[in-house]
Amino acid sequence: MNVQEKLAILADAAKYDASCASSGSKSTRSGSKIGSTEGMGICHSYTPDGRCVSLLKILLTNYCIYDCQYCVNRISSDTPRARFTVDEVVSLTMEFYKRNYIEGLFLSSGIIQNSDYTMEQLIAVAKQLRVNEHYGGYIHLKTIPNAAQALIEEAGRWADRLSVNIELPTEHDLQRLAPEKKKPQIVDAMQGIRSKIDETKSERKAGFKAPRFAPAGQSTQMIVGATETPDLEILKTASELYIGQKLRRVYYSAYSPIPHADARLPGQSPPLVREHRLYQADWLMRFYGFDANEIVADSDQNLSLDMDPKFAWALANRHFFPVDINKASREELLRIPGIGARNVGRILSIRRYKALRSSDLRKLRVAWNRAKCFVITADSNPNLENLDKTDLKSKASPKSRQLMLFDTASSALSGEV
C-alpha cells in the first residue's frame, strides 16, 4: 500500500475526532526554522462550530485492540486497515507544511500491542519533527490512557497540546459501549498531564528554565447522542473536568452512525443543533458563572433546542430580572440574554463616566431584541412591561432571516451568548 492510499484511510478514520484546535498555540518554539505560526503570518481557520481546519489530522494506524462499539476502528470492524511508519508521518507533515496546506499536525492512533508501545510511536513522530526537522509548528498528540507517566511527560515535551478522550460522559456508558475503557484511568491520565503542567508553570514562575510541557494545555472529546445520557450529565462531566483537571476545552461531537454498528447504538445522528447548544452551555459554565444544574432545568434534563441556554434560563428565572444596567454587578450583567462577556466589560467601564441609556446599548451592538425585556436603563425602557407576559419568548426571540452563504454566526466564533 503506498502512502497516498494509507493517507486516504487514516485521514478518513481520524475525522471522527473533534478534539483538535490550535487555539492555545501562542508562539513559535525558539530557534525553529520551519513552521513558525507567527513569523509567517499564518492564521488559524475555524469552522462555525469552532474546529480548526488547517491541521494535518491523521491516525498513525487504525488497527486497534479495543472494541469500542461507537468507533469505526474497533477490532471487530471490517474497515480497511493501514499503518504509517514514523518516517512517513514526519515526511508527510513536512511536505504538507512546506506547501502551506497545513498549519500543524493532529496525530492520534488506534491502540496497537499496548498503550505504552502506541504512545512511544506517537512520541517518536513528534520528537523527530522537532529534533531532526527543526519543525516549530503546532503539534497535538493524542494520549493513550494507561500509558506510563514517563511517556506522557515525554509527549508533552514535544507537543503543544495533549488530549485524552473521555468519549462517553458516564462510567455506565463506558461499561456498555467501551468495556476496556475505565473512567478512573482516563481521569488519572488527565491528572498526570495536569500535574506536570502545574509543575512546569511553577518552576518557570520561580525563575527555573524548565523545559516546555504542553503549553497549549489539554483537551478532551465527548461523543453526544451515542447513548441516552442527557445533556445534564454531559455538562456535569465537562464541569468536573474543567475544575478538576483544568482542561482548556471539552469538545462535543455528535455521534455519527458507523457501518455494521451494534444494535445498542442509534441509527442516526442527533440533531447538530444539540452539539451547538452544548457548546453554548459550555461557554456559560466557563465564562458566565453558570452551573450545569442551572443551565439544564428541563424535566428531561436536556437543553432546549429552539433557544439558546442563557435565554432559556432567563425565561425560567424571571424573578431575577429586570437587571439595572447602571447598578448591577458583573455577575448579574453576565446573566442578561443578548449581552456577551465582552460587552459586560465595556458596560462596566463606560458607566464609570455616564449612565447608559437604551441607545448606548444598541450602539454597543448588544443583541437588543433579546436583552430589551430584561434590563433597566437610564431612560425609560417600554419593553420592560413584557417581562411578565406569557408571550415573552416570541417577543425576545431573534427574528428568522435568510442566512448568507458566507455569513458566519459571530457567536460561534466568539462564544458570546
Ligand code: SF4
Ligand atoms: S481505543 Fe480508540 S481507536 Fe480503539 S476502538 Fe476505542 S475509540 Fe476506537
